[in-house]
Amino acid sequence: MAIKFVPEKNLFILTTQNTEYQIRADKYGVLKHVWYGMRTDCDMEYLLDYPQVGCTGSIYEAGNDRTYSLDTLPQEYSCAGVGDFRISAVAATHQNGSSALDLRYKTHSITKGKYSVPGLPSVYEGGRSADTLEITLKDTATDTEVTLKYGVFEEPDIITRCAVIRNPGSAPITLTKAASVCLDIRGGNWEWMHFHGRPTMERQVERVPLFHGIQESSSVRGTSSHHQNPSVILCETDCTETCGSCIGAAMVYSGACQTAVELDKLNQVRLIMGIHPELFRWELKPGEEFNTPEAILSYSSSGFDTLSRNFHKIIRENVCRGKYKLSERPVLINNWEATYFDFDEEKIIKIAEQAAALGVDMLVLDDGWFGKRDDDCSGLGDWFVNKSKLPCGLDGLGKKIRALGLKFGIWIEPEMVSEDSDLYRAHPDWAIIIPGRKPMRGRYQLVLDMSNPDVRDYLYDSISRIIRDCGAVYIKWDMNRSICDRYSHCLPPANQGELSHRYVLGLYELLEKLTTDFPDVLFEGCSAGGGRFDAGMLYYCPQIWCSDNTDAYDRAKIQYGTSFFYPVSSVGSHVSAVPNHQTGRKTPIETRAVTAMAGSFGYELDLNTLSETEKEAVKEQIIRYKKYRHLIHNGSYHRLSDPLADNYAVWEFVSDDKSEALVHGMVVRTEPNMISCTVRLRGLAPDLEYRLDGTEGVYTGNALMNGGILLPETVGDYAPVELHFVKSEE
Numbered sequence: 001m002a003i004k005f006v007p008e009k010n011l012f013i014l015t016t017q018n019t020e021y022q023i024r025a026d027k028y029g030v031l032k033h034v035w036y037g038m039r040t041d042c043d044m045e046y047l048l049d050y051p052q053v054g055c056t057g058s059i060y061e062a063g064n065d066r067t068y069s070l071d072t073l074p075q076e077y078s079c080a081g082v083g084d085f086r087i088s089a090v091a092a093t094h095q096n097g098s099s100a101l102d103l104r105y106k107t108h109s110i111t112k113g114k115y116s117v118p119g120l121p122s123v124y125e126g127g128r129s130a131d132t133l134e135i136t137l138k139d140t141a142t143d144t145e146v147t148l149k150y151g152v153f154e155e156p157d158i159i160t161r162c163a164v165i166r167n168p169g170s171a172p173i174t175l176t177k178a179a180s181v182c183l184d185i186r187g188g189n190w191e192w193m194h195f196h197g198r199p200t201m202e203r204q205v206e207r208v209p210l211f212h213g214i215q216e217s218s219s220v221r222g223t224s225s226h227h228q229n230p231s232v233i234l235c236e237t238d239c240t241e242t243c244g245s246c247i248g249a250a251m252v253y254s255g256a257c258q259t260a261v262e263l264d265k266l267n268q269v270r271l272i273m274g275i276h277p278e279l280f281r282w283e284l285k286p287g288e289e290f291n292t293p294e295a296i297l298s299y300s301s302s303g304f305d306t307l308s309r310n311f312h313k314i315i316r317e318n319v320c321r322g323k324y325k326l327s328e329r330p331v332l333i334n335n336w337e338a339t340y341f342d343f344d345e346e347k348i349i350k351i352a353e354q355a356a357a358l359g360v361d362m363l364v365l366d367d368g369w370f371g372k373r374d375d376d377c378s379g380l381g382d383w384f385v386n387k388s389k390l391p392c393g394l395d396g397l398g399k400k401i402r403a404l405g406l407k408f409g410i411w412i413e414p415e416m417v418s419e420d421s422d423l424y425r426a427h428p429d430w431a432i433i434i435p436g437r438k439p440m441r442g443r444y445q446l447v448l449d450m451s452n453p454d455v456r457d458y459l460y461d462s463i464s465r466i467i468r469d470c471g472a473v474y475i476k477w478d479m480n481r482s483i484c485d486r487y488s489h490c491l492p493p494a495n496q497g498e499l500s501h502r503y504v505l506g507l508y509e510l511l512e513k514l515t516t517d518f519p520d521v522l523f524e525g526c527s528a529g530g531g532r533f534d535a536g537m538l539y540y541c542p543q544i545w546c547s548d549n550t551d552a553y554d555r556a557k558i559q560y561g562t563s564f565f566y567p568v569s570s571v572g573s574h575v576s577a578v579p580n581h582q583t584g585r586k587t588p589i590e591t592r593a594v595t596a597m598a599g600s601f602g603y604e605l606d607l608n609t610l611s612e613t614e615k616e617a618v619k620e621q622i623i624r625y626k627k628y629r630h631l632i633h634n635g636s637y638h639r640l641s642d643p644l645a646d647n648y649a650v651w652e653f654v655s656d657d658k659s660e661a662l663v664h665g666m667v668v669r670t671e672p673n674m675i676s677c678t679v680r681l682r683g684l685a686p687d688l689e690y691r692l693d694g695t696e697g698v699y700t701g702n703a704l705m706n707g708g709i710l711l712p713e714t715v716g717d718y719a720p721v722e723l724h725f726v727k728s729e730e
Ligand code: DGJ
Pocket: 336, 366, 367, 411, 478, 480, 526, 527, 528, 529, 530, 545, 547, 548
């Protein structure tokens, strides 16, 4: 068992291969957080400090003991209203209008296997060994109970957390906050890294020192958002890719999220992560319970490289599901940047013919194939083929595509409706708008109320009909606006505050049904690019379109940020045309290819417009990607540079048996008389000898990891880098 309870000390010890997490129910029943870090095999309580701090207050039972304060001691799940004045994890209003919870230890259980979260995605065992700890706490003055759940995966050093809040009493209570994680850290000098951005520049890395007070990274957009990803790293100031302490946390949730970090008066750090309280009120009637979404935690004492690998493993192998989770993804051609809305059957077939000739596996028909949809002002919701564009229908097109030897996939944006659509005319009350108020329009579209079962039924019927009719084996599931004007016709006025979370629950229910009923279909997530790139969506869609920015140089930076938590296989990434449609930049086709290969690879242009030399290059890239695909998706991934700071962006894939390594990337700017760049590899076997493909060079793993390798001389800007090392047989 990875979980131990020491009764004489009321101490819970959660142990993974390298890390340890300790919790104690103290003499007052208060659940204290004692330790999260490397394994110590020692009760770490000795590090807790009991200073006298003015103006904080002690719990009633502590009498005049001014050193015992909820406001200074590390808490496992901090409550609002009872004297811990730092950020709280949970807040509830009782029938008499008071808002307080004072949770104390009641009971616990330790079981083999990993818990699941009803109605929500969560990490599952998937062949790994995992154990569950549940600690139930009870409010001192009411019947309210909270069960904290911990899933412990010894390998790869992962602990998951969530909470269940229960109302066994006779009066309703209203939850106003229900976080998934509260983590208090004592000692050390901490900074935080978060992943901010905007559409077409998602997940930019920002690492900053903590200031005293609360800093947060959050989304109130109804999706996890382009702007602040629901993931965070706390790291000590000296932490680098390869050394130093860091803690990562990622939500398995796709809705409004808040990650708040407080540096308190005693220089202690508190991390609170969960559903954003601004969009959350939840009525718990007598006998009901509320399950928070799950968060994944990992600790590394050897820097970000190890931390990321832990997250890559658990998300790829124990969050992603279905036929495609580990299997090879098709190389696809998507027509969006080739045609936008301006296409007909002939154009699509021409693109498909060329793609088939060059070795592509699948054609994906993007936006514009349905309803009245010649631009983005109308048609969403009318999921019936537009016969003026596709006279043979979707089934006819599907057949023609398959006759060319390609699989067929299709774009859809289920959660949306255009005002100018038959669906909206028939069901205006299905859209999220506040009666009597003009709605905000995003891309001229409104959001459907996913908490409404009729909406979900309509979407299930539409999507399953499309899949059956045209034999689609891939669905690109898009979502192109943020949610506001929150009002649901299905909820009474007092419960409107539940809509934000109920929307996400409805979305998950629909995805669960579709992915179960169509196990052979590969679902790719998308939200105006990478606006909903999170572990929640990855539970249903093993890959997500990473960004609408397909410029190789920008993509290297976006994929760099994405790589801190999310595995390479989850990153949808395509080669597009130059000048790039988003930036106007020209990068060599080889650079675009190596960048897109750090993901689930494809093309997003009309291949007919390429020169013969470029077509040959595409053919060869597809062969090369297929040769390396196993290494890229199943190997370990290492960031070898910081593209936000360095003149080169390079990354490395190493096979599990360490017999092979592939370095890909680009030199950003070539200078005259250039000082050569040395890159140190990682993850190799120190004593093995590696041959650099295409050269006579043989190097030991030690040489490549400690000394490194010179990047080849380059010509021009954004010059591609590819170095393939294989174990030398000599
Ligand atoms: C946004 C997506 O990110 C694009 O790839 C494309 O599918 C468009 N939507 C279509 O409207």
